Amino acid sequence: MTPAHPGPDFTALFSDRARRMNASAIREILKVTQQPDVISFAGGLPAPELFPLEDVRRATDAALTRYGSAALQYSTTEGHPPLREWLGRRAGIPAANVQIVTGSQQALDLLGKILISEGDTVLVEAPTYLGALQSFQPYGPRYVQLPTDDGGIDVDALETILRTTPAKLLYAVPNFQNPTGRTLNAERRRRLVELTGQHGVLVIEDDPYGQLRFSGEAAPSLYTLGLEYAGSVDANHIIYCSSFSKTLVPGLRDAWVQAAAPIIAKLVQAKQGADLHTPTLNQMIVTELLDDVLPRQIETVRRAYGERAAVMLTHIEQEFPGGVGYTTPEGGMFLWITLPQGLDSTRMLQRALDRNVAYVPGSPFFALGGGENTLRLSYSSATPGQIERGIAALGETIREALD
Amino acid sequence: MTPAHPGPDFTALFSDRARRMNASAIREILKVTQQPDVISFAGGLPAPELFPLEDVRRATDAALTRYGSAALQYSTTEGHPPLREWLGRRAGIPAANVQIVTGSQQALDLLGKILISEGDTVLVEAPTYLGALQSFQPYGPRYVQLPTDDGGIDVDALETILRTTPAKLLYAVPNFQNPTGRTLNAERRRRLVELTGQHGVLVIEDDPYGQLRFSGEAAPSLYTLGLEYAGSVDANHIIYCSSFSKTLVPGLRDAWVQAAAPIIAKLVQAKQGADLHTPTLNQMIVTELLDDVLPRQIETVRRAYGERAAVMLTHIEQEFPGGVGYTTPEGGMFLWITLPQGLDSTRMLQRALDRNVAYVPGSPFFALGGGENTLRLSYSSATPGQIERGIAALGETIREALD
DSSP states (O other): OOOOOOOOOOHHOHHHHHTTTOOOOOHHHHHHHHHHOOEEEEOOOOOGGGGGGHHHHHHHHHHHHHHGGGGGSOOOTOHHHHHHHHHHHHHHHHHHGGEEEHHHHHHHHHHHHHOTTOOOOOOESSSSOHHHHHGGGGGEEEEEEEEEEEEEEOOOHHHHHHOOOOEEEEEEEESSTTTTOOOOOOOHHHHHHHHHHHHHEEEEEEEEEOOBSSOOOOOOHHHHHHHHHHSSSGGGGGEEEEETTTTTTTTEEEEEEEOHHHHHHHHHHHHHHSSSSSSSHHHHHHHTTTTTOOOOHHHHHHHHHHHHHHHHHHHHHHHOOOOOOOOSSSSEEEEEEEEETOHHHHHHHHHHHHTEEEOEGGGGTTTTTTOTEEEEOOOTTHHHHHHHHHHHHHHHHHHHHHO | OOOOOOOHHHHHHHHHHTTTTTOHHHHHHHHHHHHHTEEEEEOOOOOGGSOHHHHHHHHHHHHHHHHGGGGGSOOOSOOOOHHHHHHHHTTOOOGGGGEESSSHHHHHHHHHHHHHOOOOOOEEEOOOHHHHHHHHGGOEEEEEEEEEEEEEEEEHHHHEEEEEEOOOOOEESSSSSSOOOOOOHHHHHHHHHHHHHHTTEEEEOOOOOOOOOOOOOOOHHHHHHHHHHHHHHOOOOOOEEEEHHHHTTTTTTTTTOOOOOOHHHHHHHHHHHSSSSSOOOHHHHHHTTTTHHHHHHHHHHHHHHHHHHHHHHHHHHHSSOOOOOOOSSSSSSEEEEEETTTHHHHHHHHHHHTTTTEEEESSGOOOOEEEEEEEEEEEETTOHHHHHHHHHHHHHHHHHHHH
């Protein structure tokens, strides 16, 4: 074997699909913001000091004792039966309509995989969750952006679009949306379910934050309204995704999908090819925590994020110049800033970092571009003191940019 | 909202990709064979009684203590740095060329995703690992089957095929192949690396069983030969996948890929969209076990499987009628039976189940069909007594079928 042959041109060997993938804009930004001393409102990380560490330790021990080597063996693609049963019971549906996945991100990838053919129209909020765009992108969707305001998706605009555009799928985060923190109001939820039902459009309802409401009143999920609309679990055109990442801990990667039987059956096939099953032990750990730790933990996180959001809003009100818009989230981890027209949050980021504060520019959250004057702030993992100092620094940065 | 609208025709909404997915033949067979009293040689399950349960318990505790809430937080897509460093050191490559994945199955899915465009030619062994076909299938490959014998892939045939067929990818399990238990011999490995290198064909070397050799001498991995051939890590056209599923435990889903930098960079993008990262805690648990438990465990599993294989071979020799061929594995979990022409192992399965013994028919392992007279036996999770009784029952079944 003569050594030192030049390698192949790997890039030329990538699939069409791979060419549609890009490095995440946020990921690159987060690298910059991980310098010490930087107060980061950029990451979407749950507050680690609230994690139920000792409960997880105890639950792991209990799962290993209860199940022995079965906790470490291969397990079914559909997921740990007691976990599926608990989730089904809570949603009022059979366990058979629940599929466990490795983080909500996997739900989005597998749903994209089984639903999106190249060129299919996918309706997304403007702005929308960047991770969903990343999951769907390799499958070649054609995006249509839905305008939004403080009540969520503009359903009149949706109606107009559906009249002329044959769409396959609508993707939405109705509760405390990532990135805006906005919530789709109850009346619009009903109309969205009806409109998509009438037009034969499937809906992916992504709900990682729904349990983390700290003010206002909960509206029914699209999934619940879809059940009413269809009259049966297996005719529901809403596909619901949620996760234990924001309520318990993210590092175990336990999440789930609720959907009609034909969707679940195809998801099972897709998941078999993708990773066989979600780690067995991780599903058992979460199952041990469902009845006592989860409700307590939801209360803890809800209260903490409510306080942090309030502190951030108070300081925004005090520190930001007039003409800067902001959302007022009723839950979740994010709020959304709209700078006066002409300001560019991507260009402004270096100035903010010079003042030791970081955020995520808004434009990567728009499937078709736009939003240069917007940015996302996360209040979930900063202390009140950090929020105060960070918002003051950001206020100065904006003022400077306006000069 | 008027209730009881008929649901959409979900099947009509599936993507082209989803239409290429099928329920796993093996999965359906395994359901049948899970009746109590059935001695199953069908599953490919590692022996659970050998799992280092108490070590995993201790390692979990240690990881939670060492890393605290970071063990339960989101983590990097590339994987836990100490784990990547250890794997890199063992392979003599930088940690940057190691990507952690959620089971080897995810490696196959992500590699298929980034490499296979619709219609690309993928060379596979005849027979090959069914799970790889399942991962690749949605991406629309055109398979070409490589003939094999007891020395593995017939490299003369490979040379002939490469002369006329522009191929993108070759997928192989060189050590104790699933399903045949065969090993690609050292001389053929060199030729395979050279031939694919000359023709610009990437190779996925899937090596879950390589550490489980119980007889004979190890040949260098294709990856190592690829390093020699290319003279540098980032020009190596061999992509190596392995896993802790068969050496430690499968239920944690910890596996990895070694590859040239451009492949790793694209894998990272694909994995971000697929599940963000492999569960944090699971990577830390395995890392705690690398230095003391892993080598001990490899010895334990190797010895046990060697004994079980020997028992199975002894009883096959005694119980099976003349004209039945079988492989003699030097490691791993499987051996392969070739029945006399005209017998159909799928049709024979019910008769075997009537005698309380199960196996997997061979034909699903052929990408393009064939192998009706073959079947796979796994000896990894049966006791010597079960093997003796099961092989006797299978011998009777074959004799009866021959009558």
